[in-house]
Amino acid sequence: MACRQGCHPSLQKNKNKEFWLTGLLIYNLREYPYRPRGRPHAGQLSGLNWRDLGGNRRMKFDFVTEDRKEMTEAFQRAIDLAAERKEQLIIAPGEYVTGTLRIRPGSDIYLSEGAVIIGSENVEDYSADITPFVDAVGVERGRALIYAENADGAVLSGPGVIDGRGKLHQHANRPFLMRIVGGKNITVRDIEVRDSAAWTIHLFETDDVLIENVTIRSRVNANNDGIDIDSCNHITIRGCDISSGDDGICIKSTTHRTCSNIIAEDCRISSEWAGIKLGTESIGDFENITFRNCEIYDTEGCGIKVVPVDGANLKKLAIENIIMKNTTGPIFISLGSRLRTYFKGDIPRELGSITDISIRNIKADVVDAAGRPMQGNDYYITYDGMWGRAGGCIVINGLPERKVENILLENLDLKMPGGVERYDREDDDIIEMEKQYPEFSVFGALPASVAFLRHVKNVTIKNIAYQLKREDVRPAFRMIDAQESVIR
Numbered sequence: 001m002a003c004r005q006g007c008h009p010s011l012q013k014n015k016n017k018e019f020w021l022t023g024l025l026i027y028n029l030r031e032y033p034y035r036p037r038g039r040p041h042a043g044q045l046s047g048l049n050w051r052d053l054g055g056n057r058r059m060k061f062d063f064v065t066e067d068r069k070e071m072t073e074a075f076q077r078a079i080d081l082a083a084e085r086k087e088q089l090i091i092a093p094g095e096y097v098t099g100t101l102r103i104r105p106g107s108d109i110y111l112s113e114g115a116v117i118i119g120s121e122n123v124e125d126y127s128a129d130i131t132p133f134v135d136a137v138g139v140e141r142g143r144a145l146i147y148a149e150n151a152d153g154a155v156l157s158g159p160g161v162i163d164g165r166g167k168l169h170q171h172a173n174r175p176f177l178m179r180i181v182g183g184k185n186i187t188v189r190d191i192e193v194r195d196s197a198a199w200t201i202h203l204f205e206t207d208d209v210l211i212e213n214v215t216i217r218s219r220v221n222a223n224n225d226g227i228d229i230d231s232c233n234h235i236t237i238r239g240c241d242i243s244s245g246d247d248g249i250c251i252k253s254t255t256h257r258t259c260s261n262i263i264a265e266d267c268r269i270s271s272e273w274a275g276i277k278l279g280t281e282s283i284g285d286f287e288n289i290t291f292r293n294c295e296i297y298d299t300e301g302c303g304i305k306v307v308p309v310d311g312a313n314l315k316k317l318a319i320e321n322i323i324m325k326n327t328t329g330p331i332f333i334s335l336g337s338r339l340r341t342y343f344k345g346d347i348p349r350e351l352g353s354i355t356d357i358s359i360r361n362i363k364a365d366v367v368d369a370a371g372r373p374m375q376g377n378d379y380y381i382t383y384d385g386m387w388g389r390a391g392g393c394i395v396i397n398g399l400p401e402r403k404v405e406n407i408l409l410e411n412l413d414l415k416m417p418g419g420v421e422r423y424d425r426e427d428d429d430i431i432e433m434e435k436q437y438p439e440f441s442v443f444g445a446l447p448a449s450v451a452f453l454r455h456v457k458n459v460t461i462k463n464i465a466y467q468l469k470r471e472d473v474r475p476a477f478r479m480i481d482a483q484e485s486v487i488r
Contacts, residue, residue: 068120072098083107091115091160099125100175103148103156105183111160111191119145119175119197121168126175131204133254133342136280136437137223141198143175150182158191166220169197174221176202184208194218199225200244203232205257212238219245219272226250226271231257231284237264242271248296250277253284253312254342256349260287267294273301275327278317280438282308283341283349290318295325302329303364306357307438309336311349315356324364330414331359332440334397335404335455336433354404361411366392368417369441392417393446397433398455403483407459409451418449418468427480430454448478451487459485 075098082089083104093114101117103109111117120126123143130149132142145164148154164177177196180186184207192215193200200218202225203209211227218224224245229235231253242248248269253259269275275296278286286308296303303324308314324330339348368391393416398404423445436442446452449472453459459482466476477487 068097068099068122068125071096072101072120072125075101079107079109080104082109091117098145100127100130100144100147102127103146103151103154105150105152105154107148107151107154107156109154109156111156111158111162113159115160117145117160117162119164119166119177121165123169123171123173123175128173130179131181135223135254135342136340139172139223141176142179143173144177144179144202145175146178148178148180148183148186151180151186152183153185154183155187155189156191157187157189161192161194163194164196164200164218166195166197166218166224169221174198174223176200177218178202179204180206180209182206186210187212189213191215192217195220196224197221198223199228201227202230203228203235204230205255206232206235208234210236210238211240212236214240216240216242216244219243221245224272226269228252229259229262230281231255231259232262233258233260235262237262238266240267242267242269244270245272247271247274247277248299249291250274251286251289252279252281253286254281256284256346258285258287259289260285262289264291265293269294269296270298271296271301272299274305275299275303275324276319276322277305277307278314279305279307279312280309280338281340281342282310282312282314282352283346285312285352286314286317288316290320291322292319293321295323296327297325299324299327300369302332302440303327304329304331304359305438305440306333306354307336308352308354309334309338309433309438310340311352313353313355315353317357318360319358319362320360322362322364324362324366326365326367328367328369328392329394329440330362330364330366330392331394331396331409333357333404333407334395334433334438334440335399335402336436336438337399338435338437351399351402353402354398354407356406358408358410360408362409363413365415366417368392368419391420391445391449393440393448394451395440395443395446396451396453396456396459399432399434400455400481403455403457403481404459405457407456409459409461410463412461412464412466414450414464414466416450416466416468417470418472419470420445420449420472420474423447423474446478447474448476449474450476452478453482453485454480456481456485457483461487
C-alpha cells in the first residue's frame, strides 16, 4: 500500500487499523472544535484528523491547553476508544504530562521513539481508589501513573519512555510508576521507565505476563524497587536492564495467593539495596521460581536475598548462572516470624518454611558491607553498633523451632572481603531472626568469613572455591545446629 502525503511511516505497511496519537493529546472532534495553531509545541494539544488510508484511520488537529487534568482525560479517551475498536494506539514523539492512565482489556499501546509519558507533580492527579494496600514498612500504597486492572491481552511496547518524576513526590502517598492488577496474557516490552516515586513496576494477582527488554532507571526516592511480582503466576522477566534504588527484582506475596511458576532470565541488575529478592512481604506461598543467566553489579544490601517472614512456605527455588560484581552479601537466606498482614481483615499465618533451594554456578566478587549506606542514604543500621562490622558472608539461617531444609549450593567461585582482625563474640550473642526486618546486617559480624549456617537441615555446599581479599581471623565456615549438612 502506498502511503498518501502526510502519512506517518509506521502506517505504510500496516494493514491493521490504528490510531496515531500525535503531538501531546487526542481529542474527539465532536466534543472540541478544530483550532489550527500551526506546529504543536509544549503545552499544545494535537488531535486526530480522520482519513481512510486503505483501512488505516488517522486524525490530526491542534488544540492549546495548560490543564494537565484535561490532558489526562483526553489521553484516557484515546486509550478507551482504541481498545473498544480493537485498534493499536501509536503515541508519536512528544511529551504528555498526565495523572493516572488506565489500560483497558485488549489495549495495544505503542510508544514511539521520542514519546514520553510524564507523571504529574500533583499527587491528587493519581487515582486513590485502585486496590490500596499497606506495604512492609507500614505505608499505604496503590496510586499509580499507569494502571491496568483486569486488562486481559493488553500490550504496552516501546521504544518510548515513561517518566514518573519521582523527585517531586516527597510524601507518604507516593505513586507507583506502573501497576498491573489482575488479568492475564499481558505484555510490557521494549520501553524505558524511569524515576518512579515509589515502586517502578508492580504486578499484583496477575497471570501470564511477559516483561521483556525493559530498561529501568529509578534511583530518585525511597522504595524505588525495579520489578515487584506480588501474588502472581506464570510470569516471565527477560532481557531487562534494571538500575533501581531498592530491590531490583522482588518476588513477594501480600495476599494468601501462591506466587508460582516465575522465571527471570538474562537480566542486568544494579541496586542500592538488593539485586534478587524473595520477601519480605510473604503471606502467600512461593513455588517453582527460577532466576538464571543474570548479572548483578554495584549492589548494596546483598546480591541474593530469600527472606519469607510472614508465614509463607517457600519451596522449589532455583538460582543459577549468576555473576556478581562489586556486590555485598552475597547470599542471604533466612526464615523469620514477623507474620504481618497487608489488607484489612486478613488473618496472620503461622510460621512458614524454606525448603528445596538450589543455587548453582555463582561467580561473585563481594565487597565489605562495613560502613556502607543503607538504600543509598547517608545513615546506617547500627544494631548494637555492629553494622560497621557486618562484613560479607553467605548466610543460611533458620529458627530454633523451624529449620531451613534441603538447600544445595554448588559450583561457587567467590572473592570474599575478609578483613576481620579480631573476633570474640559468643554464639549466643548472635540474635535470632524473629520479628526483626530481615537483613543480614542485624547479625553484625558473624563467626565465618565465607559461609554461616544455623538452624538448618540437609544443607550441602560443594565445589566451592574462595579467596579472601584481606586476612581474616575467622574460619571460612561455621555451622551451628546444622543437621545432616556438609561443606565439601
